[in-house]
């Protein structure tokens with residue numbers, strides 16, 4: 001029977017993503033603990049606190065017995081953040097799905113000594129309406145944006161950047177971008193255009209990413225196809241464009257970590273962005289993020 005905590009998603013890249021975020025949370029909490037009165041963790045796409053991992057069955061051979069498929073429950077981002085030492089002063093979990101919120105409420109009940117807020121609804125609406133009403137002068141926060149797909153609106157990123165107090169890890173859905181931004185512009189219909197503009201915060205993506213290809217002619221020089229505009233950016237070019245867009249609102253955006261790290265096609269880019277423009281804050285955030293991304297993860301070979 002399915003339990004409230006059952007939340008099966010992602011693959012090996014999920015493991016890596018959570019390892020990177022956990023390392024940053026640890027470094028951040030140690031470094032900023034004594035500098036600010038209050039450190040918050042905001043999980044905008046919080047899930048249930050757990051994730052269900054299916055481990056494939058293995059055939060037996062001469063030496064080993066066959067191993068049946070097994071299902072394990074591991075910590076999701078919300079539980080990982082709760083375990084960080086020194087502890088975050090407040091944890092805010094936003095989640096649209098009511099059943100996931102029930103699981104998060106249970107997590108909250110099992111930690112009565114912690115200041116945990118579970119918000120059921122659309123993270124974009126919560127962030128845009130409330131994040132700049134907080135007095136950030138003596139507070140800092142780290143936010144994790146871990147959507148399934150293209151749910152993060154540009155206005156949400158702008159609202160976060162305006163706080164000048166929040167660092168963000170953002171799992172950007174690169175595969176969503178290259179699917180919506182089809183190779184030929186004629187295949188990008190009004191719905192796709194709207195999604196792209198909502199995600200990238202401008203309709204200039206068309207001019208930036210597409211260029212005209214000369215119409216082809218037949219052997220006698222007659223035109224046999226109308227002029228078409230094609231996307232000139234490949235996957236790496238799209239990722240570089242997203243980084244340039246983020247740099248228009250955040251003072252620091254680190255080179256993203258590609259996920260999965262080695263297998264093609266790349267499906268996600270894990271971006272780190274800091275919103276505090278002070279040179280000291282940028283230097284610290286950059287050193288942490290770069291160190292964690294560059295070192296790769298112990299058991300994973302460095303990408304690129």
Ligand SMILES: C[S@@+](CC[C@H](N)C(=O)[O-])C[C@H]1O[C@@H](n2cnc3c(N)ncnc32)[C@H](O)[C@@H]1O
Nearest residue numbers: 045046047076077095096097122123146147148
């Ligand atoms: C990939 S899962 C997050 C996993 C989580 N970070 C973890 O490690 O356990 C994405 C979650 O975002 C939720 N979600 C999707 N759209 C949302 C929205 N607009 N606002 C808030 N939550 C949303 C989904 O219900 C789902 O639980």
